Amino acid sequence: MAVAVRVIPCLDVDAGRVVKGVNFTALRDAGDPVELATAYDAQGADELTFLDITASAGDRETTYDVVRRTAECVFIPLTVGGGIREVADVDRLLRAGADKVSINTAAVARPELLREASRRFGAQCIVLSVDARRVPLGEPPTPSGFEVTTHGGRRGTGIDAVDWAARGQELGVGEILLNSMDADGTKAGFDLEMISAVRAVVTVPVIASGGAGEVGHFPPAVAAGADAVLAASVFHFGQLRIGEVKDGLRQAGVTVR
Amino acid sequence: MTRVVVLDYGSGNLRSAQRALHRAGAEVVVSADVDAALNADGLVVPGVGAFAACMAGLRAVRGDRIIGRRLAGGRPVLGICVGMQVLFSRGVEHGVQTDGCGEWPGTVERLKADVLPHMGWNTVAPPAGSWLFAGLDPDARFYFVHSYAARRWELESSGLLTPPLVTWAEHGEQFVAAVENGPLWATQFHPEKSGDAGAQLLRNWIETL
Numbered sequence: 001m002a003v004a005v006r007v008i009p010c011l012d013v014d015a016g017r018v019v020k021g022v023n024f025t026a027l028r029d030a031g032d033p034v035e036l037a038t039a040y041d042a043q044g045a046d047e048l049t050f051l052d053i054t055a056s057a058g059d060r061e062t063t064y065d066v067v068r069r070t071a072e073c074v075f076i077p078l079t080v081g082g083g084i085r086e087v088a089d090v091d092r093l094l095r096a097g098a099d100k101v102s103i104n105t106a107a108v109a110r111p112e113l114l115r116e117a118s119r120r121f122g123a124q125c126i127v128l129s130v131d132a133r134r135v136p137l138g139e140p141p142t143p144s145g146f147e148v149t150t151h152g153g154r155r156g157t158g159i160d161a162v163d164w165a166a167r168g169q170e171l172g173v174g175e176i177l178l179n180s181m182d183a184d185g186t187k188a189g190f191d192l193e194m195i196s197a198v199r200a201v202v203t204v205p206v207i208a209s210g211g212a213g214e215v216g217h218f219p220p221a222v223a224a225g226a227d228a229v230l231a232a233s234v235f236h237f238g239q240l241r242i243g244e245v246k247d248g249l250r251q252a253g254v255t256v257r
Numbered sequence: 258m259t260r261v262v263v264l265d266y267g268s269g270n271l272r273s274a275q276r277a278l279h280r281a282g283a284e285v286v287v288s289a290d291v292d293a294a295l296n297a298d299g300l301v302v303p304g305v306g307a308f309a310a311c312m313a314g315l316r317a318v319r320g321d322r323i324i325g326r327r328l329a330g331g332r333p334v335l336g337i338c339v340g341m342q343v344l345f346s347r348g349v350e351h352g353v354q355t356d357g358c359g360e361w362p363g364t365v366e367r368l369k370a371d372v373l374p375h376m377g378w379n380t381v382a383p384p385a386g387s388w389l390f391a392g393l394d395p396d397a398r399f400y401f402v403h404s405y406a407a408r409r410w411e412l413e414s415s416g417l418l419t420p421p422l423v424t425w426a427e428h429g430e431q432f433v434a435a436v437e438n439g440p441l442w443a444t445q446f447h448p449e450k451s452g453d454a455g456a457q458l459l460r461n462w463i464e465t466l
Binding site for chain 1: 270272273276277280305306307310371372373374375376377378379398400401402403404427428447449450451452455456
């Protein structure tokens with residue numbers, strides 16, 4: 001028997017409400033995060049991820065409240081990402097009831113944050129979230145052909161995304177959340193080459209994200225090396241149910257819970 | 258109502274443990290108070306992160322002595338994740354050896370597996386007669402997140418005492434996933450994060466208190 005491949009719905013949370021945008025621009029409001037989290041738990045989700053996209057610092061208190069209320073009634077692991085700038089932010093989220101915290105932009109700006117957070121709280125609760133894309137034509141290439149982006153995929157950094165994932169592991173993160181910004185919102189399938197390239201250089205679990213549109217998209221992501229698959233809008237708008245995705249994985253010979 | 262104290266020594270998401278135990282039917286207090294911890298019907302020792310940091314935190318609230326005194330009086334203790342690991346004699350992380358509580362002989366070491374941490378839902382193999390896993394489906398999965406574990410069980414069974422019940426799991430290699438040894442029980446996985454299966458397991462423990 002082996003550890004099951006995890007199916008993880010992601011909820012984008014803005015000032016305490018759930019939203020999900022197509023390619024992160026056109027946002028649609030769709031509900032109470034705690035209610036949705038409970039529904040996903042009942043559907044068989046293996047973990048939950050909240051991505052906090054709250055812009056103003058004043059509204060961030062609502063995020064802690066959402067995390068607190070979710071931890072009260074959901075008994076599967078909860079990861080929270082978005083807006084984490086310093087070790088104190090990680091501490092606050094863990095105290096509110098998050099099991100893991102994912103760090104993205106702040107780690108690009110200051111990689112040592114990953115080491116500090118991992119040393120203090122343990123590798124098991126620090127996730128490096130990598131928003132990666134294929135380097136657009138006409139821009140300086142990276143060795144792997146993939147680069148790290150910031151600002152929701154709008155800004156390239158020139159940092160090689162595969163190297164960055166490996167660096168994250170060196171700095172002590174316990175997991176890589178790999179989000180393809182090219183595939184995100186397209187519902188055309190995961191970027192399998194990107195998953196394989198990252199899988200080849202890290203030994204921590206890799207969560208594949210971005211591009212899921214149908215049941216058949218998930219098994220190839222696992223075959224490419226993903227330990228977990230994450231999706232937002234397809235679950236969120238009821239196009240796919242967690243159980244359907246798991247049935248599809250099971251039929252493809254993948255171990256699921 | 259059964260009173261359970263979750264030992265608060267600065268490690269991890271205690272709120273989840275508190276809520277899950279409450280859901281499983283106990284009255285739960287999160288505390289580092291020595292009297293409260295000694296007098297509770299059951300004591301839960303949680304723990305996440307590094308072995309050495311957990312052991313230092315535990316010692317700072319005299320948790321190792323609280324555990325020892327409870328066990329001497331036959332009072333139940335449940336260790337969870339690193340809260341289980343620190344019950345062994347020692348842990349070795351990044352080449353550094355740290356003494357544990359020494360309730361069980363053995364060393365907690367890094368698992369040999371392709372992907373670490375072992376993160377996610379896995380099955381376990383409980384022995385016949387397990388109380389902890391009573392009523393649970395053999396295919397039930399529990400949530401693990403750890404890179405280190407006891408890869409061997411070294412406590413010799415003596416003829417005088419009930420032999421310990423050891424549950425195994427596998428990730429790259431076999432490791433101890435749970436132990437039921439007199440009043441001292443422990444799980445390497447997180448029952449408080451293991452949905453309905455975890456709730457059943459916690460109920461099973463609470464019913465023995």
